[in-house]
Amino acid sequence: xxxxxxxxxxxxxxxxxxxxxxxxxxxxxxxxxxxxxxxxxxxxxxxxxxxxxxxxxxxxxxxxxxxxxxxxxxxxxxxxxxxxxxxxxxxxxxxxxxxxxxxxxxxxxxxxxxxxxxxxxxxxxxxxxxxxxxxxxxxxxxxxxxxxxxxxxxxxxxxxxxxxxxxxxxxxxxxxxxxxxxxxxxxxxxxxxxxxxxxxxxxxxxxxxxxxxxxxxxxxxxxxxxxxxxxxxxxxxxxxxxxxxxxxxxxxxxxxxxxxxxxxxxxxxxxxxxxxxxxxxxxxxxxxxxxxxxxxxxxxxxxxxxxxxxxxxxxxxxxxxxxxxxxxxxxxxxxxxxxxxxxxxxxxxxxxxxxxxxxx
Numbered sequence: 001x002x003x004x005x006x007x008x009x010x011x012x013x014x015x016x017x018x019x020x021x022x023x024x025x026x027x028x029x030x031x032x033x034x035x036x037x038x039x040x041x042x043x044x045x046x047x048x049x050x051x052x053x054x055x056x057x058x059x060x061x062x063x064x065x066x067x068x069x070x071x072x073x074x075x076x077x078x079x080x081x082x083x084x085x086x087x088x089x090x091x092x093x094x095x096x097x098x099x100x101x102x103x104x105x106x107x108x109x110x111x112x113x114x115x116x117x118x119x120x121x122x123x124x125x126x127x128x129x130x131x132x133x134x135x136x137x138x139x140x141x142x143x144x145x146x147x148x149x150x151x152x153x154x155x156x157x158x159x160x161x162x163x164x165x166x167x168x169x170x171x172x173x174x175x176x177x178x179x180x181x182x183x184x185x186x187x188x189x190x191x192x193x194x195x196x197x198x199x200x201x202x203x204x205x206x207x208x209x210x211x212x213x214x215x216x217x218x219x220x221x222x223x224x225x226x227x228x229x230x231x232x233x234x235x236x237x238x239x240x241x242x243x244x245x246x247x248x249x250x251x252x253x254x255x256x257x258x259x260x261x262x263x264x265x266x267x268x269x270x271x272x273x274x275x276x277x278x279x280x281x282x283x284x285x286x287x288x289x290x291x292x293x294x295x296x297x298x299x300x301x302x303x304x305x306x307x308x309x310x311x312x313x314x315x316x317x318x319x320x321x322x323x324x325x326x327x328x329x330x331x332x333x334x335x336x337x338x339x340x341x342x343x344x345x346x347x348x349x350x351x352x353x354x355x356x357x358x359x360x
Contacts, residue, residue: 001016001019020039020040024039024040024055027039028055028058033055036052036055037075037077038077038078040075040078041078041079041080048080049080049081049084049085053084053085053088056068056071056072057093059071061123061124065133068130068131068134069134072085072131072134072135073135082134082135082137083135083138086132086134086138086141087132089131090128090145093128094125094128094145094148097121097128098152108270109156110157111157111159112158112159112161114160114163114197118160118161118164122158122161125149125152125153125161125165126161126164126165126168127168129145129149129165129169133170133172139172142169142172143172143183143184146165146166146169146187147186147187147190150165150190151261151264151265151268152264154190154272155271159197159272162194166191166194172187181251181252181258182249182250185249186249186265189246192237192241192246193241193246193272195237196234196238196241196276199233200283202233202234203227203230203231203283203287206223206226206227207227209223210290211223224290224291227287227291228291231287234283235280238277239280239303241276242273242276242277242312243306243312245312245313247268247269248265248269248313251265269317270317273314273317274318274327277314277318277331278327278330278334281300281335281338282334284299284303285337285338285341288300288341297338297341297342297345297353298353300335301335301338301339301342301350301351301352302351304351315328339351342354
């Protein structure tokens with residue numbers, strides 16, 4: 001058939017494609033991967049890209065990034081559209097993976113610890129996006145697809161998997177361009193979330209390095225200063241996120257994908273916003289004992305104003321969609337305890353720390 005083509009003889013396209021596809025199957029079964037791109041390029045009317053994408057999709061999931069790069073760029077030698085192949089490959093992988101994933105169940109899942117291991121499906125989803133990071137022409141698609149996968153992880157409370165995904169990506173935002181759907185804003189919003197979690201980890205690191213009671217006053221003062229700086233950083237970053245309408249940007253609902261995206265973003269806010277408030281409150285209250293002034297307790301009490309403010313919509317996320325506001329109950333109980341601590345310090349107002357102990 002190829003000889004006839006080289007002699008400019010008429011060959012029916014449909015029959016020729018059947019022959020080439022059959023030969024491609026032989027090459028794949030015999031492990032002659034280096035020849036697949038060359039013969040896939042003989043398919044006409046765009047079938048070459050589709051066929052080679054099917055081949056790439058069938059590679060071992062443990063294939064390294066360098067091996068993926070070599071396999072994808074091999075298609076370029078035979079004038080195949082590399083960016084189209086990468087997009088088709090990822091599209092089909094994600095379609096297959098998400099078809100086997102059960103729908104999100106009602107209720108609020110617990111947030112997975114960052115120390116938890118990823119399961120096989122998590123790894124497959126994360127590594128599938130590597131195909132879109134080989135050439136810069138697919139960085140826009142990498143942005144969109146990584147947001148899709150991150151939303152899936154976060155909607156399940158799997159912060160560890162979402163964090164691993166973001167860490168695995170190159171600086172795709174350097175080349176990606178924002179669009180009407182705010183994909184770039186969404187991507188940056190996830191980085192802000194993990195920036196807050198990193199600030200909490202910093203507090204834990206400082207606490208773990210607490211000096212012994214026999215340490216010098218200089219060492220103890222330096223440690224308290226580091227702790228105060230870490231808590232202050234966490235307070236600043238958390239409040240900045242909560243007051244920035246995090247993940248509340250406009251999402252078009254012209255199709256099912258937009259409707260699903262909007263629903264997932266809402267669910268993510270309901271999972272993480274209350275958690276961020278509770279985490280910050282506990283850090284402020286728990287660490288007040290290590291610091292000599294009452295600024296942290298006052299900040300914990302002032303946080304209630306931010307939560308209740310209409311313009312930030314924070315309190316709405318505590319209610320959720322399961323009609324069981326147990327997180328709101330937990331937060332109010334924590335606020336009650338902080339108010340009792342303020343009263344115990346001599347304040348006449350449960351939301352204002354006594355002036356005698358407060359530091360300007």
